[in-house]
Structure formats: structure tokens, C-alpha cells
Amino acid sequence: MEKGRTIEIRWHGRGGQGAVTSAEITALAAMREGKYAQAFPSFGPERRGAPVLAFNRISGDTPIRIRSGVVKPDIVIVLDPGLVTLINVVDGLKPGGALIVNSTRSVDDLKQEFSGDWKLAVVDASHIARELLGVNIVNTTMLGALIKTTGIINLESLNEPINEKFGARSKANFEACNRAFKETVLSEITTSGPKKDKKFQADRLPKWNELLVGCAVTDVGNTKRFCTGDWKSEHPEWNNDVCIKCGICSLYCPEACISQQNDGFFRADLFFCKGCGICAQECWTRAIKMVEGS
Ligand code: SF4
Ligand code: SF4
Structure with a gap:
């Protein structure tokens, strides 16, 4: 990681999909590498199925003092494909950053939805999770996509946090993570497509x-x-x-x-x-x- 730089991550998921757990595992893995890290959810009245947010901050060498929610992320991860058309997931995404989406759509197809100077990465995490875990809970699967796209932590650093969180189910979660690492498809920086101007409309809930x-x-x-x-x-x-x-x-x-x-x-x-x-x-x-x- 670049010296003195803090990377900010915003996770978009739905209640019950494990966005908060993903953020926690990411932070624990980063700390095991000797980095500074934060993980925290956005609290609200969410029920199972409702859109939820979770955040990470990771720094290689500087203690992190800021505690507010992430509004200008370097990385955005979308656990549920339906959220892409429902809310503006790229709101505030920094140029040079990355958008990582769980979707059955191809990178080229999904690219048409956005405009911006960042990387787009796509993986069919739901399919992988269903096959290897038996449920459509994609949090550990998407960690593989995060690592492939950004290299912000190492795959091996997930061992202990995943073991601690999932116990007997950790082997299948590792497999899902590794498979997503292999199957994630990246595009170069995208600059085309209609710009979305949708905001997350919390006031609709x-x-x-x-x-x-x-x-x-x-x-x-x-x-x-x-x-x-x-x-x-x-x-x-x-x-x-x-x-x-x-x-x-x-x-x-x-x-x-x-x-x-x-x-x-x-x-x-x-x-x-x-x-x-x-x-x-x-x-x-x-x-x-x-x-x-x-
Ligand atoms: S048997 Fe099951 S599906 Fe049928 S009415 Fe009762 S609860 Fe509903
Ligand atoms: S009908 Fe739909 S919303 Fe109602 S309990 Fe079943 S799955 Fe949930």
C-alpha cells in the first residue's frame, strides 16, 4: 500500500447477506498483516432484504482516527445485483478506484450502466455461493473478488478470521473465496455509458x-x-x-x-x-x- 494512504471501502448489500461480516473479516485480515483497519456498519431500521451499508478503512502505516461513514470510497463492493439499478452505488467513488459487483451480467454489459474513471470487476458470486455453500450468501465469496481486483490484503490472511467466524463451515467459505478470486473478470478504466444520477433514497423506507x-x-x-x-x-x-x-x-x-x-x-x-x-x-x-x- 502507498505510504500514508488510507483506503476506504463501501459495501452495499441487503440485510441478511453478510455485508457487515465481510467488512469485519477484511479488517481482521488487514490487521493480521500489521495494517491499521476499521470496519463498521451503517445502523438503521434495516430488515432482512433491505439495502444496508458497511464500511472499511485500511492504512498500511498510519493510525486511522476518522470515524465517520465513507462517502468518497476508493472501492465499492455490491453484494446484490439488484442494487445496481436501485441505488447509485458509485456515488462518490474516487477516480482510479474500483467497483466490484456480484452479477450474472458481463463486464461489457454492466459497463453501459456507468460512467467514471475506475475499474469494474464482475463475478457471479451468487452462483458460486449456491454451489459451494448451498445458500445465496455471498460475503466470503466477494472477498475473493475484492482481493483479485485490488490486492488490498492477501488471500492467506483470511484464514484465521474466516476460521473464527465460520468454524466447521470455513472450508466451504475458503473454496468460495478462492473460486471468486479465479473467476472475477476485470475491465480497464471505464469512461463510457450513461451517468446514473440515482441516490440511495433512505427517506423512501x-x-x-x-x-x-x-x-x-x-x-x-x-x-x-x-x-x-x-x-x-x-x-x-x-x-x-x-x-x-x-x-x-x-x-x-x-x-x-x-x-x-x-x-x-x-x-x-x-x-x-x-x-x-x-x-x-x-x-x-x-x-x-x-x-x-x-
Ligand atoms: S400449509 Fe404451508 S403453504 Fe399451505 S397455507 Fe399452511 S403455511 Fe401456507
Ligand atoms: S411472501 Fe415473500 S415477503 Fe412474504 S414471507 Fe414469503 S418470502 Fe417473505
């Missing part, structure tokens, strides 16, 4: 003290104001052969978006379903399965 309790967390009128459907990377599928029409799933859905159909079976309105998976967890006959895609 309900504040914690506006949320009602029960079925739900949001009342019907409130639910309709927020298109939570575009938060999801998975959606529920019902098996009518197993469903006994008890309606438990609809009681637990935090978006109150499951309703009984004319045939008596239950279905979610995917425009509001945020893919949290609570219905599948609560269905005691296992009639609901979460499947990839929105």
Missing part, C-alpha cells in the same frame, strides 16, 4: 418508529407504499400437493403480501414479496420452497 407490530411489521397501507418486490433475489414457490390451506404463511409474512386465492391455496404478490424466506421457514408442512430469481 419507513423509519423504525413508523413500523407497526405483527402481521405485520407494516400495515396494509404502508406495504403498498413500498415496492419491496425489487429487494429480492429469491421468491417463494408453493407445492399444492403438500399445502393444507392453513394460512400460517400469510400470518407470518412481514410484508402482508400472501393472500388466499379462489382455489383456497395461498400465494404471494411478488410485487411486494421481498424474498425474506420467512413463509418457507414458518410453513410447517414444508409446502413452500425459496427459489432463485425475483
Whole structure:
């Protein structure tokens, strides 16, 4: 690392995807290399599926005293592909920096979305995580992409922090990380494409003290104001052969978006379903399965 320089990283994810854990592991790995590091989340009323932020600062030789959130990052990492079109993930990204995205799209395709003087790196981390971890939680996978793109820490430095965090599951997490390291595709500095001018609209989300309790967390009128459907990377599928029409799933859905159909079976309105998976967890006959895609 350049002497006297502090690298700032901003992680964009959704509640439940492990953005905060990624930031923590990155900081621990950097400290094991003798660097100075910080990791901290942006606190808010986030629920599973809602956009969340986490931050790192890493310096090779200088103690870090600043404690505020990162607004002009050197590196931006996007754990959820859907966020690219939802918010301005490159807000404040410094020239010469890097944007690292989990996406099935090619680098050339994704490049059309942005304009700026930084590197673009793309990896299909969801696919890797599903294959090697069995779940679409891409935090450790994206660490491989971060290291390939920036070299800010060494792959080996992740050993202890990943072991500490994941115990028996650490082997699969290492594999996912290593595979992302190999499969991440980099582009040269990008300067073309329409400039996005979207800001993260935190004011579109309900504040914690506006949320009602029960079925739900949001009342019907409130639910309709927020298109939570575009938060999801998975959606529920019902098996009518197993469903006994008890309606438990609809009681637990935090978006109150499951309703009984004319045939008596239950279905979610995917425009509001945020893919949290609570219905599948609560269905005691296992009639609901979460499947990839929105
Ligand atoms: S909880 Fe399960 S069994 Fe009951 S209605 Fe929902 S899907 Fe059917
Ligand atoms: S339908 Fe299921 S996955 Fe969708 S928001 Fe409701 S509980 Fe979550």
C-alpha cells in the first residue's frame, strides 16, 4: 500500500447477506498483516432484504482516527445485483478506484450502466455461493473478488478470521473465496455509458418508529407504499400437493403480501414479496420452497 494512504471501502448489500461480516473479516485480515483497519456498519431500521451499508478503512502505516461513514470510497463492493439499478452505488467513488459487483451480467454489459474513471470487476458470486455453500450468501465469496481486483490484503490472511467466524463451515467459505478470486473478470478504466444520477433514497423506507407490530411489521397501507418486490433475489414457490390451506404463511409474512386465492391455496404478490424466506421457514408442512430469481 502507498505510504500514508488510507483506503476506504463501501459495501452495499441487503440485510441478511453478510455485508457487515465481510467488512469485519477484511479488517481482521488487514490487521493480521500489521495494517491499521476499521470496519463498521451503517445502523438503521434495516430488515432482512433491505439495502444496508458497511464500511472499511485500511492504512498500511498510519493510525486511522476518522470515524465517520465513507462517502468518497476508493472501492465499492455490491453484494446484490439488484442494487445496481436501485441505488447509485458509485456515488462518490474516487477516480482510479474500483467497483466490484456480484452479477450474472458481463463486464461489457454492466459497463453501459456507468460512467467514471475506475475499474469494474464482475463475478457471479451468487452462483458460486449456491454451489459451494448451498445458500445465496455471498460475503466470503466477494472477498475473493475484492482481493483479485485490488490486492488490498492477501488471500492467506483470511484464514484465521474466516476460521473464527465460520468454524466447521470455513472450508466451504475458503473454496468460495478462492473460486471468486479465479473467476472475477476485470475491465480497464471505464469512461463510457450513461451517468446514473440515482441516490440511495433512505427517506423512501419507513423509519423504525413508523413500523407497526405483527402481521405485520407494516400495515396494509404502508406495504403498498413500498415496492419491496425489487429487494429480492429469491421468491417463494408453493407445492399444492403438500399445502393444507392453513394460512400460517400469510400470518407470518412481514410484508402482508400472501393472500388466499379462489382455489383456497395461498400465494404471494411478488410485487411486494421481498424474498425474506420467512413463509418457507414458518410453513410447517414444508409446502413452500425459496427459489432463485425475483
Ligand atoms: S403455511 Fe404451508 S400449509 Fe399452511 S397455507 Fe401456507 S403453504 Fe399451505
Ligand atoms: S411472501 Fe414469503 S418470502 Fe415473500 S415477503 Fe412474504 S414471507 Fe417473505
